[in-house]
Amino acid sequence: MDLITPDLGLLFWTGLVFVLLLFLLTKFAWKPILNMVNTREQKITEALELAEKTKAEMQQLAAQNEELLKEARATRDTMIKEAKSTADKMVEDAKSKAKEEAEKVIENARVSINAEKVAAVAELKAQMAAFSIEIAEKVVRENLSSDEKQKTLADKLVGEINLN
């Protein structure tokens, strides 16, 4: 029965010690410890959040960089393309112009050659006509040197006319 009967003296000391203990520990141990632990937990949470945010930002930045790079590459490609086409066009233009020029020169040459030719032919014709007249005069003069010869010729001519 002793074993399960609370003892007044011990109860008094227990009460005194426990209440003191509760008060001291609460004030000087548990509250500071819990506060610090809470602060630390908050810090850790914040740090984790920050890390997560930074990571997201980094990812965004990397994506942006990629985008920029892509754009730059595209711009470069178009620029090269344009430059190439411009150069091609210039070469083409130069070529066609040169060709035109050459054709023009050739044409001019041809025209002048033709003119020369025509002039030459005309002169030749005129020369030929003069020569012909001279020859014809000489022939006529020869053929008409006697009457007989005149008559023969006349006949021959008449005969030719009849044939016609």
Added chain:
Amino acid sequence: MIGQNTIKSVLLAISVLLVSLVSFAETTHKKDELELEHEFDISGLIMHHIKDAHEIHLWGGAHDGVSIYLPIILLDNGTKVFSSSHLYHGEEMTAEDHATHETIHYTVGVGPAEGYALYHEKIYKLDNGELHFEDGHPHNAKPTSLSMTKNVIVLLIVALLVCWFAFSTAKYYKKNGAVAPKGIAKFIEPLVIFVRDDIAKDNIGEHKYMKYTPYLLTIFFFILTGNLLGLLPMLGANLTGNITITFFLAVCTLLATVFSGNKNYWKHIFATPGVPKPLLIIMMPIELVGILTKPFALMIRLFANMTAGHVIILAFVGIIFINKNIAWGALSVPMALFISVLEILVAFLQAYLFAMLSALFISAAVEEDHH
């Protein structure tokens, strides 16, 4: 990992030490009594061990042993303070039991302890210079005693130990700020967080747990330290296996519950919703008794668990002395070792259970209406 291993090895060392010392201490203690009585009184030994005393018995027999005598404080026509050695080593007396007519030996106090006698660790006032026995119990009056008994000393040691590691932990954070714990803080902090998260927050809820966490922490560490200290053999402490201690702790939880009780809590007790009016006449007393049975169960659970552990260890060691053969040690020492290791688990488990159930009762008192 290092911390865990250290704790493991420390616990192992404590348990090994414990078993060897318990066996050793009880060996020397009992040998003397054996010579005196030739009859080994195992239940007497066990009861003597688990009950309070006015001395801390270190070693040796009743007369030639070494003890620390504790102060006796009596409130009997003024305050009387003297050493318990005056009661233990007083004048030898014999008396005849009025009912059973057996002869009983006892000692009465001398010097400052004159007029008092100590019988089975209870202080009695002498009537005509002697004690009157009936059925083995003295029928003399008992003075109000606020003596510093063995349990009071152990109580103070427990309080100092808890203060020491709690203040060391608090000091560490004060010095270093909110950083990762080191040293003793590394050992205490997980327990503090365990009590806060798994006991207080889980049971009481997110909004109100902060108010009760210091109380739950205090009872958890107080009981845990008391339980573990009870496993140390030389001191022979059985603080948390003492009904007075568990009674007081249970009363604390009862008061915390009753004074935290909100409207909803009292409504459930005096007018349980959904119960027909005539039935309330029956329900109300049951609910009122329920307020008391919950802390009563707390009191009995801790007391019975801790006392039972001590009883089993002593009983196993006692096998050797009952059979008066050291060969029985081959059986009783491994068994006592096993129970001692189990007791370490029980020490943590009971501290956890007491705090957890306290939190549960408080949570019932502060719970908001969900209907």
